[in-house]
Amino acid sequence: IAGITQAPTSQILAAGRRMTLRCTQDMRHNAMYWYRQDLGLGLRLIHYSNTAGTTGKGEVPDGYSVSRANTDDFPLTLASAVPSQTSVYFCASSDSGRASDTQYFGPGTRLTVL
Amino acid sequence: GENVEQHPSTLSVQEGDSAVIKCTYSDSASNYFPWYKQELGKRPQLIIDIRSNVGEKKDQRIAVTLNKTAKHFSLHITETQPEDSAVYFCAASRDTGRRALTFGSGTRLQVQP
Numbered sequence: 001i002a003g004i005t006q007a008p009t010s011q012i013l014a015a016g017r018r019m020t021l022r023c024t025q026d027m028r029h030n031a032m033y034w035y036r037q038d039l040g041l042g043l044r045l046i047h048y049s050n051t052a053g054t055t056g057k058g059e060v061p062d063g064y065s066v067s068r069a070n071t072d073d074f075p076l077t078l079a080s081a082v083p084s085q086t087s088v089y090f091c092a093s094s095d096s097g098r099a100s101d102t103q104y105f106g107p108g109t110r111l112t113v114l
Numbered sequence: 115g116e117n118v119e120q121h122p123s124t125l126s127v128q129e130g131d132s133a134v135i136k137c138t139y140s141d142s143a144s145n146y147f148p149w150y151k152q153e154l155g156k157r158p159q160l161i162i163d164i165r166s167n168v169g170e171k172k173d174q175r176i177a178v179t180l181n182k183t184a185k186h187f188s189l190h191i192t193e194t195q196p197e198d199s200a201v202y203f204c205a206a207s208r209d210t211g212r213r214a215l216t217f218g219s220g221t222r223l224q225v226q227p
Binding site for chain 2: 033035040041042043044045048058059090098099100102103105106107108
């Protein structure tokens, strides 16, 4: 069992380019989340999905989009990357999306936008 | 929306001493308060959590206390060990609305051997 995986591990991207970060979980969790982690700011929610077919905006959604076509996958797309999107991105999942469900995090993707 | 503040941002203790990290939250409807530990270059991992109907919870050397009236909660680590060195994050969430976690900004704990 892999749990939750992310790809790529790291990426250097030119500003203006489009980029999709991949996230896959094999725990059959209903809820999935994308966070970005910046030094001194902790983890901030970008987008979330409580179940396949639905998505919602988090604290910092601008410049990002997501889709949830099935239970396992939750890709995050940067349509036109900007340097302020340089960050470490974590995908997470939880069983049912209840507030008290444990969230399990993926290993992260380190993204640098030049 | 919810706002979670965490203090201190850095904490250095001697091995064997206790460490306390404090968080405050703004949304009185929040009812779940987990703590995550993140080692350098690793993913955050849940170490303990507490729900709003409980005032204190312990798990070996770690404990969490919650004061709903004052809207603050704390992580206590006793008999600290070098392997406790990491960044610790508190978070809060609620069962209605967005339901996702709002994290504090983190505390870097350094345990000196």
